[in-house]
Amino acid sequence: MEKINTSFKVIAFGMIAEKIKTKELVLEGIPNTDVLTGYLHQQYPELQHLKFSIAINKKQAVGNTMIPLGAEVALLPPFSGG
Amino acid sequence: MEKINTSFKVIAFGMIAEKIKTKELVLEGIPNTDVLTGYLHQQYPELQHLKFSIAINKKQAVGNTMIPLGAEVALLPPFSGG
Amino acid sequence: MEHKRTPKNIFVQGAILPEKIANSIANHSSKTDIGGHSIFLGQVRADQKEGGNVRAIEYTAYEEMALEKAFEIREDIFTKYPLTCMHIYHSLGEVKTGEICLFVFTSSKHRKAAMDACEELVERIKKELPVWGKELVDNDTSVWKENTNV
Amino acid sequence: MEHKRTPKNIFVQGAILPEKIANSIANHSSKTDIGGHSIFLGQVRADQKEGGNVRAIEYTAYEEMALEKAFEIREDIFTKYPLTCMHIYHSLGEVKTGEICLFVFTSSKHRKAAMDACEELVERIKKELPVWGKELVDNDTSVWKENTNV
Numbered sequence: 364m365e366k367i368n369t370s371f372k373v374i375a376f377g378m379i380a381e382k383i384k385t386k387e388l389v390l391e392g393i394p395n396t397d398v399l400t401g402y403l404h405q406q407y408p409e410l411q412h413l414k415f416s417i418a419i420n421k422k423q424a425v426g427n428t429m430i431p432l433g434a435e436v437a438l439l440p441p442f443s444g445g
Numbered sequence: 446m447e448k449i450n451t452s453f454k455v456i457a458f459g460m461i462a463e464k465i466k467t468k469e470l471v472l473e474g475i476p477n478t479d480v481l482t483g484y485l486h487q488q489y490p491e492l493q494h495l496k497f498s499i500a501i502n503k504k505q506a507v508g509n510t511m512i513p514l515g516a517e518v519a520l521l522p523p524f525s526g527g
Numbered sequence: 528m529e530h531k532r533t534p535k536n537i538f539v540q541g542a543i544l545p546e547k548i549a550n551s552i553a554n555h556s557s558k559t560d561i562g563g564h565s566i567f568l569g570q571v572r573a574d575q576k577e578g579g580n581v582r583a584i585e586y587t588a589y590e591e592m593a594l595e596k597a598f599e600i601r602e603d604i605f606t607k608y609p610l611t612c613m614h615i616y617h618s619l620g621e622v623k624t625g626e627i628c629l630f631v632f633t634s635s636k637h638r639k640a641a642m643d644a645c646e647e648l649v650e651r652i653k654k655e656l657p658v659w660g661k662e663l664v665d666n667d668t669s670v671w672k673e674n675t676n677v
Numbered sequence: 678m679e680h681k682r683t684p685k686n687i688f689v690q691g692a693i694l695p696e697k698i699a700n701s702i703a704n705h706s707s708k709t710d711i712g713g714h715s716i717f718l719g720q721v722r723a724d725q726k727e728g729g730n731v732r733a734i735e736y737t738a739y740e741e742m743a744l745e746k747a748f749e750i751r752e753d754i755f756t757k758y759p760l761t762c763m764h765i766y767h768s769l770g771e772v773k774t775g776e777i778c779l780f781v782f783t784s785s786k787h788r789k790a791a792m793d794a795c796e797e798l799v800e801r802i803k804k805e806l807p808v809w810g811k812e813l814v815d816n817d818t819s820v821w822k823e824n825t826n827v
Contacts, residue, residue, distance in 0.1 A: 376739055377809035378821045418807070421742040437739055437807075443822040444736065444767060444808025445638075445719045445779045445799065458589055459659035460671045500657070503592040519589055519657075525672040526586065526617060526658025527569045527629045527649065527788075549699035552718065556775035559723035566716035567792065568702065570784075573709035625706035634720075637827040638799060642717065646792050677787040 371430060373399075377440040382409045397427040399436065415440050453512060455481075459522040464491045472518075479509040481518070497522050534598040537615045538590060542626035543568075551614060555634055561611050563638035565645035569629030571622050579666035583623045589657035590619075600651045608644040610635050615648065617658060628660075684748040687765045688740060692776035693718075701764060705784055711761050713788035715795035719779030721772050729816035733773045739807040740769075750801045758794040760785050765798065767808060778810075 370391035380386045383403075393399050396417045404411045417424045418437040430436060452473035462468045465485075475481050478499045486493050499506045500519040512518060539547075548566070555561055573580045597615055604613060614632040622628040631648050635641040653674050660672035689697075698716070705711055723730045747765055754763060764782040772778040781798050785791040803824050810822035 374739070376737060376807065377811070418739070418742060421739075421745055437742065439739065439807050440809065440821070441823065442804065442807055443810045443824045444738070444806045445803040445810075445824065456589070458587060458657065459661070500589070500592060503589075503595055519592065521589065521657050522659065522671070523673065524654065524657055525660045525674045526588070526656045527653040527660075527674065545699035545703040548702060549695035552698060552777070553695040555720070559721075559774045561720050561775075562722045564716075564718040564720060566714075566718070567788065568714040568716070569788070570705070570711050570714060571709075572712045572786065624709040625711075627702070636722065637825065638717065638719070639827045642792075642796050642799070649788060649792070675787065677789045 369432065371432070371434045371436055373436045373438060375438040377443075378413060379410065379415050379438045379440050382413065383407045393430060395427050395429050396424050399430065403438070413440065451475075451514065453514070453516045453518055455518045455520060457520040459525075460495060461492065461497050461520045461522050464495065465489045475512060477509050477511050478506050481512065485520075495522065534594050537594065537597050537617050538588065538619045539616050541618060541620050542622045543616055543618060543628065543630045545627070547616075548627075548630060551630075551632060555612065558611055558634070560636055561634045562636050563641045564632065564634045565638075565641040567629070567631040567645055567649045568627050570627055571624045573624040574662070576662065576664045576668075576670050578668055579664040581624060581662045581670075582665045583621045583663045584628060584660040584672060585621050585663055585669075586617070586619050586628065587659050587661075588617075588619060593617075593656045593658060596655055596657070597652070600648065600655065604633075604644050604648055604651075607647075608633075608635065608640040610640060610644055613644070613648070615652065617652070617656070621663070684744050687744065687747050687767050688738065688769045689766050691768060691770050692772045693766055693768060693778065693780045695777070697766075698777075698780060701780075701782060705762065708761055708784070710786055711784045712786050713791045714782065714784045715788075715791040717779070717781040717795055717799045718777050720777055721774045723774040724812070726812065726814045726818075726820050728818055729814040731774060731812045731820075732815040733771045733813045734778065734810040734822060735771050735813055735819075736767070736769050736778065737809050737811070738767075738769060743767075743806045743808055746805055746807070747802070750798065750805065754783075754794050754798055754801075757797075758783075758785065758790045759787075760790060760794055763794070763798070765802065767802070767806070771813070 616630040618628040766780040768778040
């Protein structure tokens with residue numbers, strides 16, 4: 364039986380990248396954004412106190428959203444451009 | 446008995462100056478803006494069909510306004526700056 | 528208060544050049560409490576008229592009254608909005624199509640005040656300053672300009 | 678339609694120079710259907726922070742997403758307002774206090790559309806573009822910037 368590669372890339376920006384001390388993670392076996400948030404809160408307790416949104420393939424996820432195979436997932440702290 | 450000089454200067458702008466064919470008039474014995482308007486309408490019938498306001502000493506007159514001695518009176522067509 | 532409460536000349540002979548606008552912006556780099564600038568520029572359009580297209584607008588003004596009025600408007604806007612700076616420049620004489628005839632510039636700590644003040648300034652300038660534009664048409668006729676509310 | 682319906686790069690390394698703004702204005706002199714330009718400029722403030730004053734902001738962005746989003750915003754604004762042109766430039770990297778980090782430029786036949794569109798663009802850029810500013814304080818600490826609604 365072939366094993367499906369369920370890994371995906373997570374890129375972090377701004378204050379989130381600073382807190383988790385990396386700009387990129389590779390995770391696997393995480394089906395949706397709620398599970399991802401739970402995992403991140405557990406791995407990086409500091410993130411529990413920070414607001415961030417999640418983008419999947421460059422679209423902001425609204426509510427709990429499935430993470431497709433090979434997705435590019437991004438962790439976005441509140442925007443502060445301009 | 447001394448004669449009081451009641452003359453004042455009237456300056457015209459834009460379309461009004463074009464219609465009356467001068468930028469400056471000297472008038473006398475005209476006590477207020479209603480009389481002035483009547484005089485202008487009679488002297489320059491074309492002005493009857495044009496909108497203009499009157500400024501006395503650089504302030505726009507509202508309603509019938511007295512023309513003080515030696516005033517600078519201006520005939521102002523609708524503004525179109527900018 | 529960084530602005531001077533004295534009447535300033537707002538009139539410029541002919542078109543307002545982009546370099547003048549760049550210099551005006553650059554002059555504000557030392558004012559490090561400014562967070563936002565709002566600029567409005569009026570540009571002469573080649574509108575179609577009977578017999579041809581507008582090739583230029585010739586501006587005249589009742590200058591002394593316009594300067595008094597501009598001062599009054601400035602004071603009102605400075606009272607109403609927390610601005611750091613405010614500049615108004617209006618052309619006199621001939622300005623060709625595509626050239627700039629009005630330059631209004633407001634600066635504030637935060638963007639909202641700068642934008643709201645700029646918009647109000649432009650409206651008041653168009654409505655209250657004794658300035659007249661005569662549209663010169665390319666067949667040598669002319670039409671007195673009329674301001675609209677848009 | 679004079680604008681191109683393809684995503685454009687909006688990012689500029691470092692500060693946006695006044696000369697760039699002047700060139701951008703000058704480039705519109707051939708578009709003689711334009712009557713009004715509205716410009717918003719964001720400038721870096723020397724805000725007081727714990728331990729010092731802001732000396733610069735360092736901007737980072739999720740560039741690909743920001744460009745897609747900027748394109749979407751452009752399309753929305755072009756649909757909503759009768760604009761001739763629209764330009765957005767945002768700095769990346771370090772921009773010192775007093776320098777320009779955002780340049781938004783809208784042009785239309787009449788002033789109201791240009792001004793309203795410019796204001797809406799600025800609000801949407803601040804709210805929707807994945808861009809982050811880190812305020813660098815002169816004692817070598819830093820603070821992540823937070824946008825306000827003013």
